[in-house]
Amino acid sequence: MxxxxxxxxxxxxxxxxxxxxxxxxxxxxxxxxxxxxxxxxxxxxxxxxxxxxxxxxxxxxxxxxxxxxxxxxxxxxxxxxxxxxxxxxxxxxxxxxxxxxxxxxxxxxxxxxxxxxxxxxxxxxxxxxxxxxxxxxxxxxxxxxxxxxxxxxxxxxxxxxxxxxxxxxxxxxxxxxxxxxPCLSVRTKASELPPSEVDNKSLGPYGKTRLLRFALEAQLENVGDGAVLVEQTILNPKPPFKSRSLNWDFQRPDSVKLQPSTLNPRDVLQVAFLVEQEPGQQDGLEALQKDMKRDGRATLGQLSIEWRSAMGDKGFLTTGNLLTRKR
CATH class of the missing domain: 2.60.40.10 (Immunoglobulins)
Incomplete structure (x- = not known):
């Protein structure tokens, strides 16, 4: 040998x-x-x-x-x-x-x-x-x-x-x-909502600015072989947008202990977010205007998902930039 x-x-x-x-x-x-x-x-x-x-x-x-x-x-x-x-x-x-x-x-x-x-x-x-x-x-x-x-x-x-x-x-x-x-498959859909109007004195005493609003839906499917525990799903908005959760944890008091969602193989969890353009936010505004003028699409942000496997192993997934549909 x-x-x-x-x-x-x-x-x-x-x-x-x-x-x-x-x-x-x-x-x-x-x-x-x-x-x-x-x-x-x-x-x-x-x-x-x-x-x-x-x-x-x-x-x-x-x-x-x-x-x-x-x-x-x-x-x-x-x-x-x-x-x-x-x-x-x-x-x-x-x-x-x-x-x-x-x-x-x-x-x-x-x-x-x-x-x-x-x-x-x-x-x-x-x-x-x-x-x-x-x-x-x-x-x-x-x-x-x-x-x-x-x-x-x-x-x-x-x-x-x-x-x-x-x-x-x-x-x-x-x-x-x-x-x-992949352990989780993510499918998203962005729907445009009627814009909101806010006062803009720079346009005159009755000036108004129209702010874009979207509803973002996401389906999380467990494509793995075992159950997973989805601990957190967060939308990280891209300026000038802000986001608000429309899910089961929306407006719950901080003192309430929320239970994560358990997904067995092929189970689907649906989440939704309200994405709104922030009034007075200049960061990212120029890029948004260029994108909307060029192809009528806006970049809303990225979805971050955290989960744990049945044995407690931690998993983390961040999607790419999520875009709206073309106008």
Whole structure:
């Protein structure tokens, strides 16, 4: 066996539950194995492991493990374990480093690992010990994602007098693939309302200014495989507009504790907002007038939605700019 594989095994197990995990059980090495410590094969080596129990308390991610949801945070721990045999004295492992990147459909993103800093175990990683990092990545795109993990370390050969004889840097790389798919589908519709009129003295003693008004409706459909709890739906209006909720929480006193909406798969939640042009608001007014003159459409703002999965994972989605219909 190549000394690289004999010396190292990197395992990944989830820190936060994915929406649709497809996890593989992790089997430790047999206790009677004399070449490699059974403890080193675990993603989290422990002195309290039960040698009679055939399954590890942790689960690992296979190279392709299914789907996760856009808007949620992918999170897992990366564990590099020293699997040199207990009686091995001719080699020492030092300068361990883990690097990771996420390959999305549009870009490759280097990932920050925690705890941060250059914790490279320059003094060496003992037999059966684990060097661990945690990775988190906010899923913002649909499509295929690949988590690429690279591990580098220095393998030092020891002479009989326990002094370093030679050393070389070794590296290996592992890839983990999954698909990010939408959890909530959002459909919107904007309807123009009769404009309101306010006094404008700059146009004379009886001058009036007509202010645009729209009703924005949105349907939120759970297109995932499990129930979700929609905690909050907010419209962030674009100036010169302001918005007001027309939903079940409208004009409730602050002291009332409102219950979030639970959506089972294929359930639909409908929300609505009143969008009005603010009187006297100059910010964004020129851009609105140009848009209305050019194609008769106005940009109302963006919809922000927060939810939690059945396991408590938090999800967040912000739509693009919502436009009105052409006149």
């Amino acid at each position: 190549d000394s690289l594989r004999a010396a190292w095994l990197i395992e990944i197990h989830p820190v936060l539950r994915l929406s649709r995990p497809s996890l593989s059980s992790q089997y430790p090495l047999p206790a009677e194995n004399a070449k490699i410590s059974p403890k080193a094969s675990l993603s989290y080596p422990s002195d309290e492991a039960d040698g009679q129990f055939i399954l590890s308390p942790n689960l690992t991610l296979p190279p392709a493990f299914g789907s996760a949801y856009v808007g949620e945070t992918f999170a897992c721990s990366l564990c590099a374990n020293n699997e040199l045999p207990e009686d091995e004295t001719s080699r020492v492992v030092t300068s361990v480093r883990i690097l990771a990147e996420m390959q999305t459909p549009s870009q490759v993103v280097p990932l920050d690992l925690t705890p941060g800093g250059e914790e490279a175990h320059t003094d060496g990683l003992g037999k059966g010990q684990s060097f661990q990092k945690i990775v988190r990545f906010d899923l913002k795109e649909e499509g295929n994602h690949i988590l690429a993990v690279s591990v580098s370390y220095t393998e030092t050969l020891m002479a009989e007098n326990l002094h370093a004889a030679s050393g070389r840097v070794r590296t290996f790389r592992k890839l983990y693939q999954f698909i990010a798919q």
